Structures are given as structure tokens and as C-alpha cells.
Amino acid sequence: xxxxxxxxxxxxxxxxxxxxxxxxxxxxxxxxxxxxxxxxxxxxxxxxxxxxxxxxxxxxxxxxxxxxxxxxxxxxxxxxxxxxxxxxxxxxxxxxxxxxxxxxxxxxxxxxxxxxxxxxxxxxxxxxxxxxxxxxxxxxxxxxxxxxxxxxxxxxxxxxxxxxxxxxxxxxxxxxxxxxxxxxxxxxxxxxxxxxxxxxxxxxxxxxxxxxxxxxxxxxxxxxxxxxxxxxxxxxxxxxxxxxxxxxxxxxxxxxxxxxx
Numbered sequence: 001x002x003x004x005x006x007x008x009x010x011x012x013x014x015x016x017x018x019x020x021x022x023x024x025x026x027x028x029x030x031x032x033x034x035x036x037x038x039x040x041x042x043x044x045x046x047x048x049x050x051x052x053x054x055x056x057x058x059x060x061x062x063x064x065x066x067x068x069x070x071x072x073x074x075x076x077x078x079x080x081x082x083x084x085x086x087x088x089x090x091x092x093x094x095x096x097x098x099x100x101x102x103x104x105x106x107x108x109x110x111x112x113x114x115x116x117x118x119x120x121x122x123x124x125x126x127x128x129x130x131x132x133x134x135x136x137x138x139x140x141x142x143x144x145x146x147x148x149x150x151x152x153x154x155x156x157x158x159x160x161x162x163x164x165x166x167x168x169x170x171x172x173x174x175x176x177x178x179x180x181x182x183x184x185x186x187x188x189x190x191x192x193x194x195x196x197x198x199x200x201x202x203x204x205x206x207x208x209x210x211x212x213x214x215x216x217x218x219x220x221x222x223x224x225x226x227x228x229x230x231x232x233x234x235x236x237x238x239x240x241x242x243x244x245x246x247x248x249x250x251x252x253x254x255x256x257x258x259x260x261x
Contacts, residue, residue: 012163015179019171031172032103034243042177043240043253049180049187050236063223070215077227085231086254093241094250102242105235126235138164173243 029035038046063071093108102108106123110116138160145156168176215223231237244250 012159014182015163016166018179018182019166019175026171026174030174033239034172034174034177036098036243037245038177038240038243038249039245040249040252040256042181043244043249044256045184046177046180047237047240047253049183066213067215067219068213070220071223073220074223074227077224078230079227081228081231082254085237086251089232090237090241090250090254091247093238094244094247097242102238105238108238129233130235134164173239177240177243 027035060071060074063074096102096108096111100107100111102111104123105126106119106121109122110119113119138157141160142153142157145151145160146153151159240253241250244253
């Protein structure tokens, strides 16, 4: 248990150290949109960390438990959506953003519709959606920390909120992307341990033979449609396009993401 505290403390100190180091050399563009010079590998790991978060584990693990392999319809739709975004939509959004200097999804909508009301609506929905995702992540992360240690849920909640607030407020979007890279490796490590643990207690044949509930055609279509269009609704995908260095970085970052699914 003492080792767990050391690992958790080291992880938190690493995130805060990156944030304070970046804060020393941040320009306005670095803070707001990561300098618009992010490489493909940074885009890749940032979206991976943002997608495979605590909320992802809570929601989609529950879907897989309830519906079994039928839930793969969502994964198929998501894979197609990412490739479409990487090869067609992302490059066009990027080229437009280089000319008009977008910062938010609403800026993109304003330029296309010339409607300030539409911009405000899109930004409001994006903020609410991001708030809900962060809230689920904070609560889920705090529950996980309190479950694995002697730290109370309230203390774990305060630690999680404090770390997130510090690296966002101090270092801005540049820190978000670079700390996402660190978090991605932590997630991959924990996922590997989870898979090894699962296979140690249950053979693969037993896992695949588990029968979930029958998924109706409406649910299957709903999962597929959500997978196909969810990428275009996420504001962070647009911000990653705005922060990219070149079109090639966008194509690599978004298409290589398929390797992790």
C-alpha cells in the first residue's frame, strides 16, 4: 500500500512539474491553443487520453458487460468516423483555422454561418458537455483512488480536482496536451495490467462465452450512429485540429488512433 502512495504521489508531482515548467515559457497562443504547432504523436495521445478516461471505463465497460460483443457496433462506427475525420474533415478544418485563427468550436461555426447566436449555442453546449465529462472523470477517479488506498473519498476528490485545476489554470491548453501524453502511458500500463489480471483468473474462451442481454435493432443502430457522428460533436477534436502543426500531423494523429481501439 505504501508503494501505491509513492506511485500516486510521483504521478501527481510529474503532472504539476510539467505544468509549472510550461508556465514559465507560455505565450498567449501556447496557453489558449498550444501554439498551433503540435505534432501528430501529441494529437494521437491527447485524444487517446481524452477518450479512454474514467468516464469511458464507467460507461462502455457497463455496455460491454450488459450487451457483450454486440456493443462492438459502437466501436466500428467510431473507427469509421475517426478515419473520415482524419482524412477528410480534419485537414479542411485545419486549413480554415490557419486563416481565421479559431480557438473554439463556436468560432468555426460563426465563420461558416455568420450567426453569433449559433456560436454562443455551440460554445454553451460544448462547455456543458465538457463539464459533464470532467465531472464524471473526477468522481470516478476519486472513487478509484479511495478504493485502492486508505485515502477517504472526500480527500481523493479534493486531490483530483486540485491537480486538474492547477495544470489547466496555470499552463493552459499546451499543458493539457502534454500531460495527456503522460496520462496515456499510465492508462496503457493500467490496461495491460488489467488484461493480464483478467486472463490469469479466467481463460479467453470463458470470457468470450459470457452471454449478455440481447440488443434490439434500435439499440444496435443507435450505437452505430452515435459512433459515426460522436467525433464531429466533440469540441476537443476541433481544438486539436486548431492546434496542429501541419495537415500531415492531423492525418497521422487521428488515423493512427485506430491502432489503440
